[in-house]
Amino acid sequence: MCAAKRKPSDDPLAVPAAVIGRLSLYLRELSHFVRAGNLTTNSDELSTRLGLSAAQVRKDLAYFGQFGRPGIGYRCEELIGAIRSILGTDRRWPVLLAGVGNLGRALLGYRGFVPQGFEIVAAVDVISEKVGTEVEGVRVEHLDGLAEIVRREGIAVAILAVPAGSAQAVADRLVAAGVRGIVNFAPVTLSLPEETSLLGVDLAIQLEQVAFSVANRQLPR
Amino acid sequence: MCAAKRKPSDDPLAVPAAVIGRLSLYLRELSHFVRAGNLTTNSDELSTRLGLSAAQVRKDLAYFGQFGRPGIGYRCEELIGAIRSILGTDRRWPVLLAGVGNLGRALLGYRGFVPQGFEIVAAVDVISEKVGTEVEGVRVEHLDGLAEIVRREGIAVAILAVPAGSAQAVADRLVAAGVRGIVNFAPVTLSLPEETSLLGVDLAIQLEQVAFSVANRQLPR
DNA sequence: TAGATTGTTAATCGATTAACAATC
DNA sequence: TAGATTGTTAATCGATTAACAATC
Numbered sequence: 001m002c003a004a005k006r007k008p009s010d011d012p013l014a015v016p017a018a019v020i021g022r023l024s025l026y027l028r029e030l031s032h033f034v035r036a037g038n039l040t041t042n043s044d045e046l047s048t049r050l051g052l053s054a055a056q057v058r059k060d061l062a063y064f065g066q067f068g069r070p071g072i073g074y075r076c077e078e079l080i081g082a083i084r085s086i087l088g089t090d091r092r093w094p095v096l097l098a099g100v101g102n103l104g105r106a107l108l109g110y111r112g113f114v115p116q117g118f119e120i121v122a123a124v125d126v127i128s129e130k131v132g133t134e135v136e137g138v139r140v141e142h143l144d145g146l147a148e149i150v151r152r153e154g155i156a157v158a159i160l161a162v163p164a165g166s167a168q169a170v171a172d173r174l175v176a177a178g179v180r181g182i183v184n185f186a187p188v189t190l191s192l193p194e195e196t197s198l199l200g201v202d203l204a205i206q207l208e209q210v211a212f213s214v215a216n217r218q219l220p221r
Numbered sequence: 222m223c224a225a226k227r228k229p230s231d232d233p234l235a236v237p238a239a240v241i242g243r244l245s246l247y248l249r250e251l252s253h254f255v256r257a258g259n260l261t262t263n264s265d266e267l268s269t270r271l272g273l274s275a276a277q278v279r280k281d282l283a284y285f286g287q288f289g290r291p292g293i294g295y296r297c298e299e300l301i302g303a304i305r306s307i308l309g310t311d312r313r314w315p316v317l318l319a320g321v322g323n324l325g326r327a328l329l330g331y332r333g334f335v336p337q338g339f340e341i342v343a344a345v346d347v348i349s350e351k352v353g354t355e356v357e358g359v360r361v362e363h364l365d366g367l368a369e370i371v372r373r374e375g376i377a378v379a380i381l382a383v384p385a386g387s388a389q390a391v392a393d394r395l396v397a398a399g400v401r402g403i404v405n406f407a408p409v410t411l412s413l414p415e416e417t418s419l420l421g422v423d424l425a426i427q428l429e430q431v432a433f434s435v436a437n438r439q440l441p442r
Numbered sequence: 443t444a445g446a447t448t449g450t451t452a453a454t455c456g457a458t459t460a461a462c463a464a465t466c
Numbered sequence: 467t468a469g470a471t472t473g474t475t476a477a478t479c480g481a482t483t484a485a486c487a488a489t490c
Contacts, residue, residue: 016457020433024426028408042471050410054471055459062473070472071466087429088436095428106327107424112385112408116425118432156435157428164333181435183427187249187333189271197434201427203328204337205245206404206420207316207378208308211339212241213418214377214402215309237481263447275447276483283449291448292490 019060020087025050026057027083034076042073089117096155096179097123098170099162100130100140103185107159108136120159122149143170147177157181164188240281241308246271247278248304255297263294310338317376317400318344319391320383321351321361324406328380329357341380343370364391367398378402385409 029049033041043054061067061074067082068074084090095113097104097120108120124143125131131142141149149155158179162170167186174182181197184190187205192198250270254262264275282288282295288303289295305311316334318325318341329341345364346352352363362370370376379400383391388407395403402418405411408426413419 018457020430021426023433024423024429025410027429028423028426029410032409044471053459055461056457058471058473059458066473068472069466070464071470073471087433089429089432093428093432102327102330106323109323110424112423112425113428116429118425118428157431159428180438181431183431188253189246189250195438197431197438199427199431199434201422201424202245202249202333203331203422204333204339205242205249206422207314207334207339207380208245208248208310208337209241210378210402210404210418210420211310211314212244212308213420217401217416217418239481265447274483276485277481279447279449280482287449289448290490291488292446294447 015063019063022050022052022056022060023083023087026060027080027087030076030080030083034080038076040073040075041079042068046074084117091117093118093157094121094153094155095119096121096149096153096158096174097138098125098143098158098160098174100125100135101161101163104159104161105135107161108138118157121153122155124149143173146173150177150179155179157183160184160186162186236284240284243271243273243277243281244304244308247281248301248308251297251301251304255301259297261294261296262300263289267295305338312338314339314378315342315374315376316340317342317370317374317379317395318359319346319364319379319381319395321346321356322382322384325380325382326356328382329359339378342374343376345370364394367394371398371400376400378404381405381407383407 026046029046030041043057046052047054047057058068061079064086065082067079081090095118097107100108100123104123104125108123113119120138123135123138123140124146125140126143130140133140156179158174158181160167160171160174160182164186167184167188168190171182171184171190171192175192175196180195182190182192182199184198184200185203187202189200190198247267250267251262264278267273268275268278279289282300285307286303288300302311316339318328321329321344325344325346329344334340341359344356344359344361345367346361347364351361354361377400379395379402381388381392381395381403385407388405388409389411392403392405392411392413396413396417401416403411403413403420405419405421406424408423410421411419
């Protein structure tokens with residue numbers, strides 16, 4: 001009746017989340033290399049730049065195929081294409097923004113999304129003064145129109161930038177409207193169906209992590 | 222002549238970075254519990270809420286001491302105080318913002334920092350039209366005044382929200398001015414002295430991670 | 443007391459690293 | 467060819483989990 005829940009470890013094809021995180025970093029470095037005019041790179045250069053081991057870079061990439069040539073290394077453009085294809089960013093992702101506050105507005109104006117394949121094509125809010133306005137070329141619509149917007153724009157991924165108090169309710173509505181992945185900037189833990197991808201970005205927590213590290217860093221001896 | 226570099230594993234007191242990350246999540250949940258009127262909680266409740274195991278919660282906390290009572294659990298307020306003390310956020314951290322663009326402005330207006338002990342008390346930029354203005358009650362000063370600002374305000378931690386192209390140069394100046402930890406929002410890998418704490422938050426990468434997860438999620442069978 | 447839940451140890455699991463044959 | 471660097475296997479390391487005596 002109820003299918004057994006598969007843990008990640010049940011799936012022999014499962015790739016550790018940390019590997020996917022590093023894939024994004026490799027992609028970013030490779031773009032810099034290309035901009036610097038480099039045609040090829042290798043696991044040593046890539047790993048040194050990122051503070052990893054060369055073996056780790058090779059192993060990470062090996063989860064997905066053979067992208068390098070012994071004795072030569074990796075062709076930057078080729079590897080960029082491969083990683084984009086793995087991440088799924090070789091195509092364009094229309095993104096919905098929920099919550100046009102301070103942070104939401106900043107995200108609407110952020111230039112870094114489009115080159116990576118993401119474009120915020122719609123924004124929703126509940127404040128009537130905001131609804132109907134246009135911010136950074138994107139029309140702000142009412143939250144109530146969510147399902148129609150998601151269908152109209154073919155949206156799979158949303159950014160949640162609403163106040164903490166309404167984050168869970170809005171997240172539920174996003175899921176109900178068909179959104180399949182959410183980047184959540186509200187400082188709350190969301191409960192969502194397992195099949196919804198969720199990544200939390202808590203700005204205060206980022207500062208906390210650095211503060212701990214500063215406070216506990218041993219001084220060089 | 223050159224002191225041997227200590228790897229984290231050399232230090233028997235070293236706590237895994239992942240543990241510190243979860244500490245922030247425990248703190249956030251505990252605040253919610255308190256707001257909901259709960260006096261005590263336990264490793265089961267905390268872990269379920271966060272999708273972890275109860276053993277992990279207990280083990281994480283055990284790195285730092287004994288905060289619970291067998292048969293009872295943890296007193297929320299008490300544990301909050303303990304975690305704040307561990308993270309170093311039981312005191313106020315004055316924060317410097319470098320880069321008053323779209324994102325910088327949003328961060329200046331973000332209400333979530335102060336309750337966690339962080340206050341942006343100064344902002345710097347290089348654009349002369351911005352210098353001298355006041356944003357969200359914070360005066361924007363010129364980057365050239367960095368060292369004096371850091372000294373004057375007693376700043377240890379900075380947020381870097383400048384364009385990618387100038388991030389490394391500005392980061393170098395932050396370090397030279399005495400900043401000891403940086404949260405970097407520019408989509409570049411920074412090279413900084415080992416003793417500087419660094420955390421990168423790349424907004425496009427957050428979306429990439431969710432996109433991968435959405436694209437590769439197995440549909441429920 | 444009986445029930446609940448901790449802190450901690452030992453066992454398991456998974457991820458990273460080292461090493462090297464294959465090969466450009 | 468000699469040198470460089472990959473992909474991959476086996477060894478190591480570290481983190482998570484399970485289990486349970488201690489104890490509120």
